[in-house]
Amino acid sequence: MSSADKNLSVFTTEGLPDISAKKFAIVVAEWNSEVTEKLFEGAYQTLITYGAIAANIVRGNVPGSFELTLGAQWFAQRKDIDAVIALGVVIQGETKHNDYINHAVAQGITNVSLKTDKPVIFGVLTPNNMEQALERSGGVHGNKGDEAAMTAIKMLGLYSEVARGYYL
Template sequence: MSSADKNLSVFATSELPDVSHRRFAILVAEWNTEVTEALYKGAYQTLLQYGAKAENIVRGNVPGSYELTLGAQWFALRDDIDAVIALGCVIQGETKHNDYINHAVAQGLTTVSLKTSKPVIFGVLTPNDQQQALDRAGGKHGNKGDEAAITAIKMLGLQKQVYTKF
């Protein structure tokens, strides 16, 4: 089934780890604010819904999606942050700027995650137009912010599984 035909924010939530003691940073790009604020609300509410405490969620803003990488690194290097969720939206335009930005952000966030051994979640929309972005930020295709939050929780669960002695 193509993404045009379903809600993309349907995910398995059985056996999620306890994250009541975990600390999350949600990093939000200010470019395309209507979209990124909806992504933030989805991520924040999902973290709360699945056990995170409000006082353990820190928000940071960056000017645009390109700056998510450095902002994510700053948060990931903090000892009191367990996972970083990076939220942004780069809409395809008349130029190829989106290709360069999306590639740089994806590579940068991956590098930060590997460098710090912490989950750094890519919650950046890469739609063709504004409507596609809205459809994925709480519209008919769900909310990518929800997915990013669940991904952070699941990765923390995997981290605990890998590093817990049996």
């Protein structure tokens, strides 16, 4: 479902795990900071709202979305980090750079998650223009940062259930 049909900040919250002892890393691309700062604020606030402790949320900045993969990997390799949220925006321009960047980052984030066996969340906007980016970073379509944080929380809950044998 496209975000034109769904508000990114509306999600179910039933059965969320206790995240008060979990540690989160949020990796933020500096490119298009007017958007990525809003994504960070949304992710951070969602984590706090649903039980994370401020001291258990660390932030790392990378120059652009392409660098999110390596930044996320560095945090995911730390034993004290439970989940990583990667936030960025790649706006379609006059060239195909966005296709290459978006594919590389999506594949890279997936690989980091599988390699480290931790939730590494793809919170990267891929809009056609700045207006769409702003609409999805706290505007009329909500905030992808909120959605990314909630995804991290839910994935930690699923992991806990699987580890306890809940699905046997």
